[in-house]
Amino acid sequence: xxxxxxxxxxxxxxxxxxxxxxxxxxxxxxxxxxxxxxxxxxxxxxxxxxxxxxxxxxxxxxxxxxxxxxxxxxxxxxxxxxxxxxxxxxxxxxxxxxxxxxxxxxxxxxxxxxxxxxxxxxxxxxxxxxxxxxxxxxxxxxxxxxxxxxxxxxxxxxxxxxxxxxxxxxxxxxxxxxxxxxxxxxxxxxxxxxxxxxxxxxxxxxxxxxxxxxxxxxxxxxxxxxxxxxxxxxxxxxxxxxxxxx
Amino acid sequence: xxxxxxxxxxxxxxxxxxxxxxxxxxxxxxxxxxxxxxxxxxxxxxxxxxxxxxxxxxxxxxxxxxxxxxxxxxxx
Numbered sequence: 001x002x003x004x005x006x007x008x009x010x011x012x013x014x015x016x017x018x019x020x021x022x023x024x025x026x027x028x029x030x031x032x033x034x035x036x037x038x039x040x041x042x043x044x045x046x047x048x049x050x051x052x053x054x055x056x057x058x059x060x061x062x063x064x065x066x067x068x069x070x071x072x073x074x075x076x077x078x079x080x081x082x083x084x085x086x087x088x089x090x091x092x093x094x095x096x097x098x099x100x101x102x103x104x105x106x107x108x109x110x111x112x113x114x115x116x117x118x119x120x121x122x123x124x125x126x127x128x129x130x131x132x133x134x135x136x137x138x139x140x141x142x143x144x145x146x147x148x149x150x151x152x153x154x155x156x157x158x159x160x161x162x163x164x165x166x167x168x169x170x171x172x173x174x175x176x177x178x179x180x181x182x183x184x185x186x187x188x189x190x191x192x193x194x195x196x197x198x199x200x201x202x203x204x205x206x207x208x209x210x211x212x213x214x215x216x217x218x219x220x221x222x223x224x225x226x227x228x229x230x231x232x233x234x235x236x237x238x239x240x241x242x243x244x245x246x
Numbered sequence: 247x248x249x250x251x252x253x254x255x256x257x258x259x260x261x262x263x264x265x266x267x268x269x270x271x272x273x274x275x276x277x278x279x280x281x282x283x284x285x286x287x288x289x290x291x292x293x294x295x296x297x298x299x300x301x302x303x304x305x306x307x308x309x310x311x312x313x314x315x316x317x318x319x320x321x322x
Contacts, residue, residue, distance in 0.1 A: 033276075041269070042255060045248055052248075053261040059272040102275045110268035117264055219279055226287045233294060239301075242294035 009086035025218035032211030039204035062212035070100035075167035078160030095223035101139035127176035128184035
């Protein structure tokens, strides 16, 4: 177990294993997102109340899921980095933050655009909307904090701590719709019960969610590989690699 | 198929602006992430290779210099 963790923590080992895993996640992401998009946009039936504007759900929900999952991943990586001093965890966390911010922005933007025809407003200081906006600021805070230090170690520690503290916002986002029921509807999907919509509506949504998760994994692997080379550029194996690849 | 024609598909039952704005922003950001990651990787590999070539050149020059100094040292 311990040797496995330390192996996983070795940048060189991670660089090798990620090269083999990454293509599968890219293929999965491309296929799932393509199938989910065509199905969701053209084949899923229109909602009997919302008409075709409900098709925004197929980008809104996956983006909102990822926005939260990426922050949790960043916090977990922060713990792994702080407790076990595993550098790869910190590199992955650093590479995740911009994608998390992008996903949060997509969730907020698509939600605002969806709100106009369904709620008659693009924004309200509803608990869910506000806590998602805070999530966006937390992401921007983590990114800014990393850039604010000249010492890499201080930057990594500060960003890890902010991620670990900021993760408290995630359960607040999740339960905001139950605690303060104002505008945003509660979750349409729970693990315990069947979704309250027909199969031909939720199946493409599930496919999109899986596609977005694959995209997140593939992109994080790819960017972490770049970050490894950047940070370990004076190591012998990286220098040999630089000669081979040219 | 939920639409009778391509024109109807584009019109989205009058909700075209909302649906295509949300989907458009999402596609642009996802594509942007991929392009950024690729450019990042390419630039990094280029700069690493450039540095490696420079170091090899320097090492080679240093090697010649020590050889010469050894030779001249031997003659005197």
